[in-house]
Amino acid sequence: LKTTAPLLTQSMAHSSAQRPSVASSSRPAQHVLLERVEVRKNLEATTWYEARLCDVVLGTRVRLSFDNGVWPDREVPLNTVRRRLPLKPNAALELRPGDTVEVFVAASDHNPCGWALGRLVTLTNGVASVTLEGRPADAPPVVVRVNMMRPASYEQALDPYLLARRAVKVDVELHGWLTSTDSLGCLQQIRDVAHLAVAGAGTDGGGICLELSAGFGVQQERGAPSTWANGPQPDSVILIGSDAAVRRGEMLLRIHTMHQMDIEAFHKRRTRKLQLLEELQKKTPGSDGPHVAFEVDAGLVGRTCGRGGERVARVEADCGVEVRILDGCSRDAPATVTIVGPDEEKVQRARAELELISRSYPVGEGLASWVDQELPEITKQADLLSAAWATNGGSLDLCGTKPCIEDAILLLDNHREYFPVFQEMRKQVHEIQRSFEALDTAEEEAGLAPPPGARPPGTRP
Numbered sequence: 001l002k003t004t005a006p007l008l009t010q011s012m013a014h015s016s017a018q019r020p021s022v023a024s025s026s027r028p029a030q031h032v033l034l035e036r037v038e039v040r041k042n043l044e045a046t047t048w049y050e051a052r053l054c055d056v057v058l059g060t061r062v063r064l065s066f067d068n069g070v071w072p073d074r075e076v077p078l079n080t081v082r083r084r085l086p087l088k089p090n091a092a093l094e095l096r097p098g099d100t101v102e103v104f105v106a107a108s109d110h111n112p113c114g115w116a117l118g119r120l121v122t123l124t125n126g127v128a129s130v131t132l133e134g135r136p137a138d139a140p141p142v143v144v145r146v147n148m149m150r151p152a153s154y155e156q157a158l159d160p161y162l163l164a165r166r167a168v169k170v171d172v173e174l175h176g177w178l179t180s181t182d183s184l185g186c187l188q189q190i191r192d193v194a195h196l197a198v199a200g201a202g203t204d205g206g207g208i209c210l211e212l213s214a215g216f217g218v219q220q221e222r223g224a225p226s227t228w229a230n231g232p233q234p235d236s237v238i239l240i241g242s243d244a245a246v247r248r249g250e251m252l253l254r255i256h257t258m259h260q261m262d263i264e265a266f267h268k269r270r271t272r273k274l275q276l277l278e279e280l281q282k283k284t285p286g287s288d289g290p291h292v293a294f295e296v297d298a299g300l301v302g303r304t305c306g307r308g309g310e311r312v313a314r315v316e317a318d319c320g321v322e323v324r325i326l327d328g329c330s331r332d333a334p335a336t337v338t339i340v341g342p343d344e345e346k347v348q349r350a351r352a353e354l355e356l357i358s359r360s361y362p363v364g365e366g367l368a369s370w371v372d373q374e375l376p377e378i379t380k381q382a383d384l385l386s387a388a389w390a391t392n393g394g395s396l397d398l399c400g401t402k403p404c405i406e407d408a409i410l411l412l413d414n415h416r417e418y419f420p421v422f423q424e425m426r427k428q429v430h431e432i433q434r435s436f437e438a439l440d441t442a443e444e445e446a447g448l449a450p451p452p453g454a455r456p457p458g459t460r461p
Contacts, residue, residue, distance in 0.1 A: 034158070034197040034240065036084045038115070039064055039076055046133040047105060048153075049114035050084060053198055055207025056165040056240055062158065065210050066112045078163070082155040092128075092146045095120055100152040103130050103144055117152060118142075162197055164243045167204035167236040168250055170257050177264060178234045179209075186256055187237065194249035196241035201234040208238045248436075255428050259421050266417050270410065290341050292351050295334040300356050301325070303385060303399070304337070311354065319350035352403060356385060359405050361396040361412060368393060370419050371412065378415065382408035 038048035051064040054073065061075045095101060102115035118132040121141050128149055129141040170178060177183050178201040191199035200208035239249040296304050305312050305325070312323045321341035328334050337354070341347040363371050372389075375396075379387045384400040387408065396412075398405055 034083055034162075037064070037081050037158070038084045038153075039081045041080075043080065046117040047114050048082070048102070049112045051112065052210055053208075053240070054210060055202075055238065056163045059160055059163060059165075062163070063207055067107065070107060070110070070112050078160060079157040081158050082153070083158070085153055085155055087150055091151055092149045095123060095149075095151060097122060101128075101130060101149050102152050103132065103142065104148040104150075115150065115153075162242050163240060164246045166239045166246050166250060168239060168253055169204075169236050171261065172235075173264060174257060174260055175233055175235055177260060178237070186260075190249055190252045190256065194241070194252055195245045196239055196249045197245070198238070198240040199249060200238055202236060202238045203232050203234060204236050206232055209234050251432060252429070255425060255432075259425050262421050263418075266414070270414060274410070290343050290347050291339060292347050293336055293338040294351065294355055296337055296356070297334050297358065298328060298332050300358060300399070301327075301335045304354065304356050315350050315354045319346045319353070321346055321350045323350070323354065352401060355401060356399060357402055357405055358397060358399045360390065361398055361409060363395055364416065365394070367416060367419060371396075371415060374415050378408060378411045382411055384408050
């Protein structure tokens with residue numbers, strides 16, 4: 001195979017005035033993403049295959065994985081791997097005959113997809129002919145559509161400076177969370193805020209678990225044991241990037257995992273409460289016969305019956321029971337509802353569907369706005385008849401069936417317990433940011449700050 005240096009040099013000189021440089025269209029140097037990379041078989045090869053970065057080995061090699069396992073995972077030298085740049089829309093339309101280009105090569109049973117180097121011969125009506133580098137001189141040009149071609153990438157091989165690597169162990173209680181879809185957004189946020197190249201769940205010995213980093217987390221109940229079955233259980237978060245980015249990423253990860261422990265503990269408590277609630281709901285209150293009577297506040301009689309008695313009629317039809325309502329002795333006295341049916345199960349089911357209760361839920365000082373923002377969704381999820389703020393503004397008046405009220409209280413308790421967790425998370429993230437800013441100021445005072453424009457304000461290398 002031929003070396004590509006003369007071809008690349010000529011093309012760079014020919015087309016530099018026709019299209020922006022790679023640096024102007026890529027991400028800032030301070031944040032280089034490396035989840036997706038391109039690799040060639042050797043230094044003379046002209047085809048670059050798409051791969052995913054799993055791990056860094058001894059700072060000089062990287063472990064790669066390939067889509068659909070067409071090639072087994074392998075370790076390769078850094079100088080054969082480059083970052084995959086995002087495709088610039090309509091970039092191929094700016095090309096001219098003679099430009100150096102790369103043509104998309106579809107995946108096969110033996111090779112992953114990739115990009116082969118060549119030179120553009122003609123470009124007409126969205127169809128291009130390209131002579132590929134490394135083919136015999138008398139070989140005819142290949143014909144491709146313009147959307148299967150891109151300007152040649154001049155991206156350099158991976159820089160060892162950007163590939164510091166650290167495996168941060170997490171507590172065993174969070175192993176299930178690591179394999180959940182919930183962790184993906186958290187790790188992506190850490191990656192972006194810390195300017196990491198890669199961040200993903202995995203193991204210290206095996207690197208990042210690509211099934212997770214690609215978005216295939218386990219949809220499992222919060223607080224439940226891990227149901228991961230795709231290899232070794234991830235127990236760490238792998239951080240890859242510059243030394244400074246890895247340090248920042250580890251600090252942010254410590255904050256998130258500290259609070260995640262509280263959140264996971266809450267979900268375990270909530271699961272136990274829901275199980276207890278289900279057991280209680282299955283129990284039938286004591287009764288000597290297939291009937292039950294209960295009182296309804298005068299203000300709830302109309303809602304209990306429904307418009308034109310529709311709620312009563314529906315319950316009678318669904319449960320096969322008879323409902324009798326006896327008004328109180330005065331306008332403000334509670335009414336008595338009696339349900340008669342063929343068996344106790346139907347009677348109790350009818351009561352659960354018909355009986356409405358009203359309960360005041362104390363929100364607590366300073367939590368009104370926090371609760372109010374989720375109140376419509378909680379009302380909908382719990383199927384409450386109504387949920388309104390009391391006149392004093394410090395409590396909620398809930399109205400609905402008993403199971404709906406209990407569900408609403410669980411949801412409200414759930415939402416309230418998040419408040420101190422997220423308040424503390426915001427506080428600590430703010431404190432870390434202030435620490436970064438203080439370090440920037442100290443560097444400037446010591447004359448160690450980089451030249452103006454070398455990095456965005458408020459970031460560190």
